[in-house]
Amino acid sequence: SRNPLFQVLFNHQSQARLASTSQQLPDLRIEGLEWGTQTAQFDLSLDTQETVDGLWATLTYATDLFDAATPNRMARHWQNLLQAMLDDPHQRVAQLPLLEPLEHQVIVEQWNDTAQDYRLEDSVQRQIEAQVRRTPNAQALVFGAQTLSYTQLNARANRLAHRLIQAGVAPDVLVGVAMERSTEMVVALLAVLKAGGAYVPLDPDYPRERLAYMLQDSNVPLLLTQAHLLQALPVSAPSHCLVVEPDDQWLSEYADTDPDVAVDAENLAYVIYTSGSTGQPKGAGNRHCALTNRLLWMQQAYTLGAEDTVLQKTPFSFDVSVWEFFWPLMTGARLVVAAPGDHRDPSKLVELINRHQVTTLHFVPSMLHAFLQDSQVASCQGLRRIICSGEALPVGVQQHVFAELPNTGLFNLYGPTEAAIDVTHWTCVDEHRDSVPIGRPISNLRTYVLDAQLQPVAVGIAGELYLGGVGLARSYHRRPSLTAERFVPCPFQPGTRLYRTGDRVRQRRDGVIEYIGRLDHQVKLRGLRIELGEIEARLLEHPLVRDASVQVHEGKYLVGYVVLQDSTLAWRDALSTHLLAHVPDYMVPAQWVLLDHMPLSPNGKLDRKALPAPDSNLHERHFVAARNTLEQALVAIWREVLELEQVSVEDNFFELGGHSLLVLMLKERIRKAVGVELSVSQLMLNPSVAGQAACLEGSAGSSLIVRLNSQSRGTPLYLFHPSYGSVHCYKAIALALREHRPVMGVMCRALAEEGSEVPAWAAMVEDYTTQLLKAQPEGPFRLAGWSLGGNLAMEVAYGLEQAG
Known part of the structure; x- marks a missing residue:
């Protein structure tokens, strides 16, 4: 292997071996030689020598990894440690100070000088x-046609x-x-x-x-x-x-x-x-x-005015929505509220931005990436501000914004729900760096990068980010012990609190903070905050599961690892259905891996790094190859989007690792390759190659009837939409019945066909009866529905009886 066994070397030569500068042996004299090499053998090495005059040290570093300021700072920190040991030999090692007083003052005080009245x-x-x-x-407010x-x-x-x-x-x-x-x-x-x-x-x-x-x-x-x-x-x-x-x-x-x-x-x-x-x-x-x-x-910081329009599209269960709702109304700007579901569709966002002359909106970086894939995004020249938060902003996405929307400001913000939305800010600039920083603290907030002893770490050293100041939450509701665990006394300002974020960061020499990752098992997936422990706890409640772990695969989707009590063919469906009853669908693993036992470390704990990578082709499914040119084209697109070697036309997009943002990418790829645009709703309600091909060919008629599971045998069960028109509410029951019969959803025409009006009751019943007879000319029929859907099922049953 070309990789060295180690990159950092410490080499100490004691005084006993160097008692004099030269030694005389029979027929041989030994002298020390100063070797002025200009090549570092290791990334970093510290050589120390004891002499009669004292302790000497040399720090050698690779100049392609370190600039001169970094090892100079390391040398001063090492001297600080030695001096502190001499001053108080009985002091605990963990309490020894690295930083010089002036350096401590800059990091703790000067970089947190954010006071505003x-x-x-x-x-x-x-x-x-x-x-x-x-x-x-x-x-003040625009929603659809309402003002x-x-x-x-x-x-x-x-x-x-x-x-x-x-x-x-x-x-x-x-x-x-x-x-x-x-x-x-x-x-x-x-x-x-x-x-x-x-x-x-x-x-x-x-x-x-x-x-x-x-x-x-x-x-x-x-x-x-x-x-x-x-x-x-x-x-x-x-x-x-x-x-x-x-x-x-x-x-x-x-x-x-x-x-x-x-x-x-x-x-x-x-x-x-x-x-x-x-x-x-x-x-x-x-x-x-x-x-x-x-x-x-x-x-x-950003100065909204009467000429500005803010687009509110973030689900209100996430705290970004708070500023979307109230900031424009405080400043005389106009608030435009996106219709339910529109926040997931880049083409609709482009249309909304241009129709309402939106100047300001928020994106999770992964959604921003999907938005930038839309062919019409360059038309949004009225945008003045794109504000990002929720997950790390990739440099590539930043550069894409600069290329497509050169007159739009891009701002990267960071903050947990426990600290009133955002606590740091960064104005993105076109510079060559490996990452986009999260910046500096906002007004009246303080940020500290600390070690395990709540001592500030040196510049460039990774530590946990702690937050202080007026922005902190009051508490976790009815959770005093959790509040005490996460909100701790501040060692720098007695009588105040710090919130420990669990985020691993470091500070640059100018005080700007760079995000590295998490210290625990909390993850951000497409901007959604997920505690893996919550999913694992729910899985362990299922009688089939003996042990469980959940991981994020390559930052793209969740993978569930399980050890089962008893093996059953439909265990994946059973566990997915169980989770859907307890957690939002974005917390249900897209892929599952069955293990005989969990890998353990030598101390008996779960070794997460030893969990095997998922293999999507191990799904217990019947493989069906593409049967025509259109299906072949769709299979090729799926393989590209999902990064898979093999795709069956009956596979479920979401069971192969697909998610809502990849649906947007799929939508754009299909439009470019086939020349026909399917709506996001059509793609999500027809999550197989076969179903999407049928939509493209028009063989599904009006596309009111959509397949909700992959079963092809047995009499179908038709589930009619409730009052809001969609059939997403039947996802769990369709999954639970996948081994037994096909489950089809009957959705509202106004939702399936953009621009259509909701028909009168009698016309709606007649329409659905006709669609069912086209899809299945002969009985028996199995019809069901929840809420309004139950009434529709009964009325359509009467219609089918009257039709013979």
Whole structure:
């Protein structure tokens, strides 16, 4: 091997061997020789010599790895250690100081000199009310065809706020909000703040059990929701729910004046639940002062004005959405809210950006990469700011933005949910570096890179990132022990706290922070924060599983490793179905690996590095080769996108490692290769080559009937859509029945065909009856549906009977 056994050498020569500079032996004299070599034999070597005059040292380094400042700094740190040992020989090694006093002062104090005199007592809702008085008739909110002025939005929120106050909402009272993106969602969030409460976002797409846990753990006395979602929510007492209506006359008996509610800076503004390592999500409660500080810094840094439009597209269960909602409303800008699902489709985002002249929006870097693949992205020349956060920003994506959108500013932000959205910022520049930094702390925040003893590490040395300042969350909701574990006393400012992020970082010589990775098993996948321990804990609850581990494969998708109690052919489906009932679908492994036993390290712990790489071709499936030119073209595209050697036309895209962002790449590749564009909905609801080929050929007719599993034998089960038109809600049951029969979804025509209107009831039933007879001319039929879908199934059954 050409790789050396080691890269760093320490070589010490004792005084006994060098008692004199020369030695005389019979017929031989030995003298020391100074050898002025210019070549480093190792990356770094420290040679020390004891002489009668003292201790001498030489530090030799490879100049292609280190600049002169780095080894000079190392030498000073080594001298500091030696001096500290002499000053106090009884001091513990872990407490010996590396840094010089001036260096310590720069790292701890100078780089954290972020003080700004913001009026933190002015809450976000009060600043929005002040903006209403300044620009009462300006456009505040746009959602589809709906438009509200600042006065109209404020009046709606005020009426709802007075209703909430009547229901007992007050400072530090939590209010659940379970809504889809809409005008009503913005009104509800603002109303909760105006009433003095703190909102708890509950994503309706989450599994029912997860929502039930969040409702129970947060103990919200009131839940705001929409009529079409009410039946899907795990709420036992409807009296505790308040349906927010779209009608402008709703709650007209309540005053539209600003409520007079005193809110303290320490009161909670929102509680957002994140993945938890113990198997259950945990709620981080953020304070008004932290939110106000974050938004005032953002305005100072990026200066939104009346000419700006912000696109709100982040799911409101993620804290980036908080600034998307409230920053534009504080500053007189216009807020455009994307329709549910549009945030996943680059072509729709391009259309939204251009139609509404959007100047500012946020991207998770992986979604930004997908957005940049769209052929029309260069048309978005009105964009002034792209703000990235959620995961590491690759240099390649940064350079792609500079190439496609040269007049757009790109900003890389970093922050955990436990610290009011973002805590560091970086303005991206076109420079040759290996990584994009996360930058410096924002106003009134402090960042420390510390070792295990909470001592600052030297420049360039990796350590854990700790956060201090006004931005920290108040606590984890009803988790005092976890709060004490993660929020620790600050050794530099007594009486204050630090939040330990678990992120491994280092600081450059100019104080700029570079992100390295995680110190624990928390991961970010496509911007989504995931505790692998939560998934593992859920897997261990299944009776089939004896042992389990979950890993991220090459930063692309989750892989589940399991040791089973009993072997069964459908174990993958059983475990996926089990997880779908407990965690969001992005936390379900895309691939599974069955092991006889988990690899262990010598001390008996799981050796994660020894877990084998997944082999997607080991799936127990029937291989079907491409049967025509179109399927051959699609197979080639799949192999490229998924980086696989072999693809069956019956394979499921998501079971082979596909995910929502790869769907976007697949969509663009198909458009370029075939010349026909399939919608994201069509691709996700037809996740096989065969199904996508049928869509392209038009053989699926209107594409209202979509395959939900890969089974081809048996009488199909047709599941009719509920009120919101999609059939995604049947994913778990389709997976559970994959070994038994085909499961087909009947989706709403308005969702399947862009631009179509929702038909009248009788026309809808007639349409679905016709589609079923085309797909299956003879009986028997198996029909079912949930909520509105149940009524549709019954009516279509009557229609089939009448058709003979």
